[in-house]
Amino acid sequence: MKKLARWGLAAFVGLFLCLCLLPSAGMLAAPAEEAVGNEHLTAMPALQNADGSWNKSYFSELSSWLSDHIAFRHELITLHARLCGALFGTLPSEDVVLGADGWLYYADTLPDYQGAGLMTERECWAAARVLALMQEYCQERGAQFLFTVAPNKNSLYPEAMPARYQRSGAAGNAQRIAGRLEEMGVPYLDLFALLGGQEQTLYFRTDSHWNTLGAALAGDAISSALGKPEDPFWGQPYQTAPTHKGDLYEMVYPAGDLLEDDAVFDRAFRFTYPNGLRSAEDITIRTQNEGETGSLLMFRDSFGNALYPFLAERYGAACFSQAMPYNLTYLEREQAGTLVVEIVERNLRWLVQRPAVMPAPQREDASAGWQADGAVEAAAAAPSSELEGYVEVSGVIRCPAMDVDSPIYLRAGGQVYEALPAGEGECPFTAYLPAAAAGQPLELAVSCQGVWQSCTVALEAAE
Numbered sequence: 001m002k003k004l005a006r007w008g009l010a011a012f013v014g015l016f017l018c019l020c021l022l023p024s025a026g027m028l029a030a031p032a033e034e035a036v037g038n039e040h041l042t043a044m045p046a047l048q049n050a051d052g053s054w055n056k057s058y059f060s061e062l063s064s065w066l067s068d069h070i071a072f073r074h075e076l077i078t079l080h081a082r083l084c085g086a087l088f089g090t091l092p093s094e095d096v097v098l099g100a101d102g103w104l105y106y107a108d109t110l111p112d113y114q115g116a117g118l119m120t121e122r123e124c125w126a127a128a129r130v131l132a133l134m135q136e137y138c139q140e141r142g143a144q145f146l147f148t149v150a151p152n153k154n155s156l157y158p159e160a161m162p163a164r165y166q167r168s169g170a171a172g173n174a175q176r177i178a179g180r181l182e183e184m185g186v187p188y189l190d191l192f193a194l195l196g197g198q199e200q201t202l203y204f205r206t207d208s209h210w211n212t213l214g215a216a217l218a219g220d221a222i223s224s225a226l227g228k229p230e231d232p233f234w235g236q237p238y239q240t241a242p243t244h245k246g247d248l249y250e251m252v253y254p255a256g257d258l259l260e261d262d263a264v265f266d267r268a269f270r271f272t273y274p275n276g277l278r279s280a281e282d283i284t285i286r287t288q289n290e291g292e293t294g295s296l297l298m299f300r301d302s303f304g305n306a307l308y309p310f311l312a313e314r315y316g317a318a319c320f321s322q323a324m325p326y327n328l329t330y331l332e333r334e335q336a337g338t339l340v341v342e343i344v345e346r347n348l349r350w351l352v353q354r355p356a357v358m359p360a361p362q363r364e365d366a367s368a369g370w371q372a373d374g375a376v377e378a379a380a381a382a383p384s385s386e387l388e389g390y391v392e393v394s395g396v397i398r399c400p401a402m403d404v405d406s407p408i409y410l411r412a413g414g415q416v417y418e419a420l421p422a423g424e425g426e427c428p429f430t431a432y433l434p435a436a437a438a439g440q441p442l443e444l445a446v447s448c449q450g451v452w453q454s455c456t457v458a459l460e461a462a463e
Helices: 002-026 058-071 073-088 107-114 121-140 171-184 191-196 212-223 247-252 304-312
Strands: 094-098 104-106 144-150 239-243 260-265 284-288 293-298 316-322 338-344 376-385 390-396 410-411 415-419 429-436 442-448 452-456
Touching: 094 107, 094 247, 104 107, 104 144, 104 247, 121 144, 121 171, 121 338, 144 191, 171 442, 191 212, 191 390, 212 260, 212 304, 212 316, 247 376, 284 304, 293 304, 304 316
Parallel strands: 144 338, 293 316, 293 338
Antiparallel strands: 094 104, 239 260, 284 316, 376 390, 390 429, 410 415, 410 442, 442 452
8 A cells, every 4th residue: 555655656756847847848739839919928048138238137038028928828727717707707917807707807007997986076187178179189280180989898787796796876087077168169079878778788898999880870979979970880780700819818828729700791991001001009090081072180099990990981081199298289180170189088088197299379468477386396408309499497386275177388488388288297297398498597487366377488408
């Protein structure tokens, strides 16, 4: 019996060692691992740097490379995720939440869902003000403007969310910004009410985005809001086929082969790609449609991957850009008569963190009422690489009594400009000023309890 036990122990140890060595040994024969989903695999490190010096981080970089390229890595990750889901009802990935009936949710949406990611009242006002200034820029050039928000999946379909995540009953960032936009007269299309009022499921179960039906309905609504002739895709005949692999599914089950059904409309698209197309992920996509009129510029995110064809079908020429921050000079570059801005709910704070690139609008000089009592914590200036002949001036305001809805004015060379209430830090501002004006003494003013207070801005050269 003892001999048998020793043989059994030896066999167990041998099997354990073989299993441990299998992934490493498998690298000699298994094909190289490919990136899936949002993965970025580590490149093979070099012993020497570009200048000929030895790479002191070689072994740590080699360790990262081995971790990313070990054989059967995706299969092991998938097995681990399936075991965790089956045994504990959760996933090892910090980025994905496992819901009921196989539904997957993006963890980045949890702050919105639980009310922990609420923007301050100042941030909501500032986001709306940025959009209002973008609209003003468009109007001065005879162009239409429209803003819309793609809802987070769990904002529309909370039923499958795990019970441990309590949904907030407070108004979310999108709803609060929408209220400010209404006050400022900025055109806003509410997709929450539209998409949430449909019987069909308009988002993928294993993806963070809407499906083709959801994109079609959103595209119809945007076209209608812009005054295009009614020619809806919604309600038209379509076929379904298992063609879509969810982005969240790929993140947690990289070796999985599940495909979700998606719609393909019987009605064919007529637009073409004058510059070709590599994928819907291209930073810039241009389309033409000889059967339509008008020109469109759309700043979009990944929700635009499925959305853009339904808008391209309605315009003679269209440009869909994922560039961020938004560069308003693209309006002239594309000779566009319409600008649409689409952003997903979870990223609304980007509106005040990534200021749009546009010349600061001029304002009437009302400095007679300014009182020198405000303060700027820090400010810097640098020539703009985006706007020739302009200087980017940015900083942070330190004024606790500043009104929530106070614009930010800069006076230079006898001219007053309005800055974007956006940038880095708390209570930021950014303004693109003509180089000649930025070289003059600069004064900043904000409203504090209804009184305009100002201070001189000492600029430092930006790094």
